[in-house]
Amino acid sequence: MNEPRLLPIKLxxxxxxxxxxxxxxxxxxxxxxxxxxxxxxxxxxxxxxGVSRTxxxxxxxxxxxxxxxxxxxxxxxxxxxxxxxxxxxxxEVRAALExxxxxxxxxxxxxxxxxxxxxxxxHIYEAGDSEIDSIVERDTDFxxxxxxxxxxxxxxxxxxxxxxxxxxxxxxxxxxxGRLKHAVxxxxxxxxxxxxxxxxxxxxxxxxxxxxxxxxxxxxxGEDNKR
Amino acid sequence: MNEPRLLPIKLxxxxxxxxxxxxxxxxxxxxxxxxxxxxxxxxxxxxxxGVSRTxxxxxxxxxxxxxxxxxxxxxxxxxxxxxxxxxxxxxEVRAALExxxxxxxxxxxxxxxxxxxxxxxxHIYEAGDSEIDSIVERDTDFxxxxxxxxxxxxxxxxxxxxxxxxxxxxxxxxxxxGRLKHAVxxxxxxxxxxxxxxxxxxxxxxxxxxxxxxxxxxxxxGEDNKR
DNA sequence: TAATTTCTTAGTGTATCCAAAAAATGCTGA
DNA sequence: TCAGCATTTTTTGGATACACTAAGAAATTA
Numbered sequence: 001m002n003e004p005r006l007l008p009i010k011l012x013x014x015x016x017x018x019x020x021x022x023x024x025x026x027x028x029x030x031x032x033x034x035x036x037x038x039x040x041x042x043x044x045x046x047x048x049x050g051v052s053r054t055x056x057x058x059x060x061x062x063x064x065x066x067x068x069x070x071x072x073x074x075x076x077x078x079x080x081x082x083x084x085x086x087x088x089x090x091x092e093v094r095a096a097l098e099x100x101x102x103x104x105x106x107x108x109x110x111x112x113x114x115x116x117x118x119x120x121x122x123h124i125y126e127a128g129d130s131e132i133d134s135i136v137e138r139d140t141d142f143x144x145x146x147x148x149x150x151x152x153x154x155x156x157x158x159x160x161x162x163x164x165x166x167x168x169x170x171x172x173x174x175x176x177x178g179r180l181k182h183a184v185x186x187x188x189x190x191x192x193x194x195x196x197x198x199x200x201x202x203x204x205x206x207x208x209x210x211x212x213x214x215x216x217x218x219x220x221x222g223e224d225n226k227r
Numbered sequence: 228m229n230e231p232r233l234l235p236i237k238l239x240x241x242x243x244x245x246x247x248x249x250x251x252x253x254x255x256x257x258x259x260x261x262x263x264x265x266x267x268x269x270x271x272x273x274x275x276x277g278v279s280r281t282x283x284x285x286x287x288x289x290x291x292x293x294x295x296x297x298x299x300x301x302x303x304x305x306x307x308x309x310x311x312x313x314x315x316x317x318x319e320v321r322a323a324l325e326x327x328x329x330x331x332x333x334x335x336x337x338x339x340x341x342x343x344x345x346x347x348x349x350h351i352y353e354a355g356d357s358e359i360d361s362i363v364e365r366d367t368d369f370x371x372x373x374x375x376x377x378x379x380x381x382x383x384x385x386x387x388x389x390x391x392x393x394x395x396x397x398x399x400x401x402x403x404x405g406r407l408k409h410a411v412x413x414x415x416x417x418x419x420x421x422x423x424x425x426x427x428x429x430x431x432x433x434x435x436x437x438x439x440x441x442x443x444x445x446x447x448x449g450e451d452n453k454r
Numbered sequence: 455t456a457a458t459t460t461c462t463t464a465g466t467g468t469a470t471c472c473a474a475a476a477a478a479t480g481c482t483g484a
Numbered sequence: 485t486c487a488g489c490a491t492t493t494t495t496t497g498g499a500t501a502c503a504c505t506a507a508g509a510a511a512t513t514a
Contacts, residue, residue: 014300014495017467018288041495052468057497061245065289073241074475089381096327100320106332154316158385243497268464279499284466301465437507 017051022059024049029068029079030168036081040069067165084218089164091214094162095207098146102206105149106194113149120145121184142187146194161178170220179216180208183227186212230291243255245282252286255305256295263308268294294392311445314393318441321389325373329433332376333421340376343404343417346413347372373421373433397447406443413439421423 025045046056049142060077065070070080081120084227109117147156193202252272255261273283287304290296297307336344347369374383413436420429 016300016465043495054467054469058285061285062292065292076476076496083262086381089379092331092379093324093327093382093385096323099321100323104319152316152319154313154389155320158320162381165268245497270464281498281500303465 016055018055018058021049021051021055022062023060025056025063026066026068029063030164032168034079034080036168038041038079038081040077044075066161082165084178087169087218088214090162090166091210091217094159095210095214097159097162098210099153099203099207101147101150101152101159102190102194103199103203104152104155105146106197106199106202108151109149109194113145114191114195117142117149117194119192121187139187140185144220146190149194166217170217182212183209243282245285248276248278248282249286249289251276252283252290253293253295256290256392259395261306263306263395265306267306269304270312281364284288293388309392314396314445315441317389317393318444320439321386322437322441324386324389325437326430326434328374328377328379328382328386328422329335330418330426330430331379331382332373333426333429335378336376338409340372341418341422344369344372344376344421345411348414348418363416366410366414373417376421393444397444409439 025034025040034040037189040060041062042053042056049056060069060071064071064077068080069077071077105113123138129209147159150156186205190202190209191204193205252267253260261267267287269280269283272423273280276283287296287298290302291298296304297308300305332340346363350365377383415433417429417432417436420432422423
């Protein structure tokens with residue numbers, strides 16, 4: 001059998017069903033398609049997704065560990081809510097970690113990464129009046145660049161989870177009037193500090209950036225006392 | 228039905244089997260009874276623990292999410308190893324978070340909590356030559372007091388996980404010669420800063436405390452390149 | 455020896471089955 | 485009418501059995 005058999009594909013990207021189910025449910029919760037407090041019934045979800053209970057159960061267990069789902073013994077699983085206190089806690093931690101990330105980026109970013117940041121920042125700036133979505137996307141890119149430059153996988157992982165956990169309780173704080181311009185200015189400051197390898201300043205500005213975002217976020221949801 | 232019905236007990240402490248299995252496996256990994264790289268076979272584990280595959284599977288999935296287990300599709304689950312780079316990453320994050328915790332404690336600790344810290348610190352100091360185990364326990368108490376005083380549940384949860392993840396790769400860095408006395412002195416400094424509500428100093432000292440611990444840890448395992 | 459084939463073991467997912475607890479429903483009598 | 489109780493249904497939690505596939509080891513063959 002001398003034929004080259006070029007493509008054993010399919011195994012490279014093999015992904016267990018349970019992972020697909022997990023990601024699907026996770027995304028649905030983050031996107032708000034499954035609302036806080038909503039009950040998650042194994043059989044029903046399994047039918048909807050066309051799978052058996054097994055992968056659904058495993059997905060729900062993992063979502064519980066991540067804090068997206070709350071389980072009540074012998075009653076079932078519910079999409080987790082979050083209290084204002086929880087949100088404050090998350091922002092407090094996030095501020096410290098984003099500061100760390102920016103500081104590490106100031107230490108470790110390569111010339112190419114700095115260029116990339118400048119570029120993205122410029123794009124945001126130029127976008128100006130363009131539609132929100134595109135700007136939000138660029139904003140995400142910008143933050144991701146900083147995370148990547150921090151060269152700390154564990155840090156990235158934790159920040160990502162924290163962001164997802166509050167992301168579901170808003171569209172985006174950037175959509176608040178006046179927030180946008182402000183955020184862009186803050187970005188420019190952070191990039192400048194990172195470019196100059198000014199660790200202290202980059203950390204400080206990143207921390208303030210998150211603290212400002214928290215204020216905006218809190219005032220945006222101000223009225224409701226979730227959970 | 229006028230009787231007060233004081234105690235609907237028994238449901239309070241009902242715990243699904245899967246949780247017990249999860250905690251058991253988790254503890255075994257942290258304690259090192261299951262070694263890094265060791266293969267985890269569902270059937271075998273289920274038999275050993277006298278349960279069926281179902282709770283074992285769910286436990287393994289959750290352990291994977293926490294990073295204690297690595298799953299290779301179609302091959303199975305293995306106790307996770309960790310690279311030196313990973314350890315450095317964890318310590319980096321931990322330093323930032325312990326600094327945050329100490330800073331928050333300096334802001335928020337009550338008089339009672341401060342007293343408690345002083346007491347525990349004194350115990351450690353007095354213990355002097357007494358056996359290591361007891362001192363390690365007190366050290367843990369001390370750190371837990373700071374965490375608690377930070378009033379940030381999310382922070383506590385993350386720090387706890389990070390600690391557990393490196394805990395399995397040593398007995399304790401405190402057992403290194405000379406480290407003990409040094410650690411005690413560092414504790415006294417941190418407590419003093421917290422008592423004086425000196426946020427900056429408390430943060431700084433806590434950060435240095437972790438960085439020192441990292442050095443000790445790294446030199447203790449220095450020779451092996453895990454994973 | 456090297457390549458191929460076979461065999462065994464495990465992972466993955468489905469389908470059932472069962473007990474126990476919750477929730478929904480229906481009934482009853484003041 | 486409706487509170488209060490009993491009965492039925494649903495759901496969770498767990499155990500098993502089964503099919504199917506892939507991976508690795510062992511045996512066979514070239």
